[in-house]
Amino acid sequence: MSDVTNDSAKIVGQGIDRADGRLKVCGAAKYSAEWSLPRMAYGLMVLSSIPSGRIARIDTQAAERTAGVIGVLSHLNAPKLPKIPPQGRVLSLLQDDQVHYNQQPIAVVIADTLEHARDGVRALQIEYAKSVAQLDFAAASKIAYSPGKIQGNDADSSRGDVAAGMRNAVYRVSQSYSTPFEHHNPMEPHATVAVWEGDTLTIYDSTQYISGVKNTVARTLGVAPEKVRAVCLYVGGGFGGKGSSWSHVVLTAMAARHVGRPVKLVLDRPQMFGPVGGRPNTEQKIQLGTTRDGRLTAMTHDTTSYTSQIEDWPDSSAMVTRMLYACDNQTTSHRMTKLHLGTPTFQRAPGESTGSYALESAMDEMAYAVGIDPIEFRLRNYAEQDQERKLPFSSKSLRECYRAGAERFGWARRNPQPGSMRNGHWQVGLGMAGATYPTRRSAAKAKVRLMPDGTAIAQSGSQELGTGTYTVMAQVAADALGYPVSKVRFELGDTLLPEAPNSGGSQTVASVSPAVRAAALAARGKLIALALQGPDTLWRGTDANDLDIVDGWLRSRSDQTRREPVAAVLARHGSVPIEADGDARPGDERQQYSMHSFGAVFAEVNVDRDLGIVRVQRVVGAYGVGNLLNAKTGRSQLMGGIVWGIGMALLEESLLDKRYGRIVNNNLAEYHVPANADVHDIDIIVVPEDDRIINPLGAKGIGEIGITGVAGAIANAVYHATGKRVRDLPITLDKLI
Amino acid sequence: MNNFSYQRADSTEDAIRMAQQPGAKFIGGGTNLLDLMKGGVERPQTLIDVSRLQLAQIEQLGDGSVRIGAGVRNSDLANHAAIRSAYPLLSQALLAGASPQLRNMATVGGNLLQRTRCYYFYDTSYDACNKRAPGSGCAARGGINRQHAILGASEQCIATNPSDMNVALMALNATVRVRGIKGERAIPIAEFHRLPGDRPDVDTTLAPGELIVAVDLPKSPFADHAYYLKVRDRASYAFALVSVAAALDLRNGTVHDATLALGGVAHKPWRVREAEKALIGKSLDANVMRNAADILLKGAQPYEYNRFKVELAKRSVVRALTIAGGVA
The missing domain is CATH 3.30.365.10 (Aldehyde oxidase/xanthine dehydrogenase, molybdopterin binding domain)
Incomplete structure (x- = not known):
């Protein structure tokens, strides 16, 4: 379908207020920890206090006798989960006595109140057999290894002849830059509520990816994905930390099954520093060579970051160097080394944030070495195309x-x-x-429903991270439909809705808005087709191409005085909502x-x-x-x-x-x-x-x-x-x- | 947080009597105590709420001194007209601390008793903290000690006092009035906070069951030339790496008297009278100020992560004196 929307009335682009702004400032937006269910119990994760070793003894008797405590899960009694190769994150799910990092989940205490759960945690007696932990990044870097691939890209790249490029350079810069270990620290900590009804599970989770929660929990527990529903209406900050489903999500589901009651589990602030990822530290070595007039003859960017003992999670800091500037001779590499720490993860612009710091510092150093303005230096090396991919x-x-x-x-x-x-x-x-x-951009699906009262509901199983998904998707749907934005409501955050991708990698708008638009255009087409049908239509003999929808009115393009509210069309046809699906994917x-x-x-x-x-x-x-x-x-x-x-x-x-x-x-x-x-x-x-x-x-x-x-x-x-x-x-x- | 009983005192006598129960603790604003209780660091059996006592007055006494009730909120004290004009150092120090919300809750008495922000004290997962668990060791000495003491520390403890107010009170020669079962006594501020020695679990010389009722400030000659400098990593809502309370009695460009106290460097606000004396009778110049700073920092003993603090403290002293003296 060609672009049928009325460009002059574009809502997309306008700086309208957030659809959920009022709810948020009034405290009425329901965050995951705010779901309260009948008979709900409270779970608290107990985390290891050593970085390496095993649990020599865990005595749960006193904890179990504590008032209000309903159950204690540890490796001694946790159900054995199917042994399947993990896809994505390697979780700590109480399957053995091994401790691979400090702050590793080692038990869950479940009680009728949060306070009783705390009492139970305090009554737990845990003894460890410690073993030597590698926590020295500098020492461990000596045995760094290549991850092979980083999210589908080669860990190393090479083009041209760097040695010759360096040899021919008049100016050279060779420096190391380091960036520290960081944690996301969203205002809203991770929070999960799990409720089993028979063999079906509903999970309310603070997540950037509800379908990921559903699939991770289903696969890990060995239940069919259609038996799991994940819900997340609002996220109080994710920043990549909630892009993966971490151990606590599955543990909450296990705890709810263990006690036969809904369980709520919220991480406290110190627990946000270990078991749920962070930005790994990086050590980045950069070498640049230029001609006398500041044209890059060679670039190298070699980076090392840490990963955990249980999973390879490579940083991607040198990726930015592959395409930002024109240079015929270049190598980049990524290496990682294992420490006894929790697995690192995506954190806002993983790679580009840290990598751009190192690269742009080195570029500044070189601009000074050459003696030209830093902007002029960059313009002299402006990449007209992506030299690495030759595109x-x-x-x-x-x-x-x-x-x-x-x-x-x-x-x-x-x-x-x-x-x-x-x-x-x-x-x-x-x-x-x-x-x-x-x-x-990833594949996404959406649905649009035109309601008899003249409003529209657009839906996609995406997420609202506080970035404006509710707002902008309503704008996209309103434009495609020809409805005022006030008549369009966007729904998200439920795996019962059409599937949408992870709200990570800055891809929500690029992925979901085309699907919403496609669904809205399809619904619009159906509405126009419906308007032409029936004995009592106003539009007898009108060509479908002459019909437009503007501001919630069906209108003739050739005679704009002829118009009818969209609700009237639906009323004429039995007030049955019109539904249409949208499916969009990159080509x-x-x-x-x-x-x-x-x-x-x-x-x-x-x-x-x-x-x-x-x-x-x-x-x-x-x-x-x-x-x-x-x-x-x-x-x-x-x-x-x-x-x-x-x-x-x-x-x-x-x-x-x-x-x-x-x-x-x-x-x-x-x-x-x-x-x-x-x-x-x-x-x-x-x-x-x-x-x-x-x-x-x-x-x-x-x-x-x-x-x-x-x-x-x-x-x-x-x-x-x-x-x-x-x-x-x-x-x-x-x-x- | 453990279970505890909560009792509200209607009079100071009442409060002191209640405080004789084992495991009892007073609570004022609760801005520090509640955090420590949530973290399991403090585990009182009984909390005695003293916030309803009539201890929230600021009175001018006959001899030109001022009496500040222990229940006065930090924001009220900082913004009190008499304090702002006669003791600007105190007002500035208070406003450099915490956040508006915390200052609205925090009391003078509570601020005097604020406990250290040493990481290893706050997180009970660490097995070694002599302040939290006497005899267990000090994880900070060989750990991350960027915030820690460079003066007056001991083998057992290198924690710092985190309060800004205390530094100003030290510089202003305050007296802490406390009342116990045996009656009232006055403790000079310099003797109120302790160095850690071999009892780092004891922060102050307050006896068990004693209640702080007021802080007295003597008439001050330092109202016109005072500056509280707080140097920290974040522009607001961060504890001091180093802070300086500096005030001068300047007469015709000559220092008639001076007071200097350092925060963020020791288990108590750090003051050395010799450093102040080195300023007296002189006009402020770079060498004079640097000399005073050198004396004040004499014997500084940094650790792995806080070596920078010695030089930073000296430069901060010079800066604070420069601003206080208006010689910039």
């Missing part, structure tokens, strides 16, 4: 991002000499970096084009000359991200990414005690994310970008690009302010005094 970009507006960002930021006033700009005891620095993130365009978002980030910092305190006074981010479906939620999401980038640059670090394998700052007082006082002016520019190749809505997805480039821009600004190059995040004051 054209579906769209790329990076040149315009550099230009628009520099202009808004006032880059021209920058004196390139480090330490040259001052304001009292503050040293002022201006820095920039490139931002990029892949444009992903072979993904093999023909390289698809990425690009941007340029500019930061102004003040660094206290004596005390090393860094304040980010201003950030300007200019992005080419295709169409924004909602100007307001889109801007908020990009801004949220920038704020996190400030945290990544200056604050965030999970401090690992190498003796215990435990994160010492496992709370929100000591794990520093930016407070309002850390965030000053943020200015966001979205450059016009019309990309019809990526998907029918031309929207690239903005969940992650906002964090990329920010740490690099800030680190480069700190160098400009002080002349000190900090190659180890976060840039805390002790590294500057």
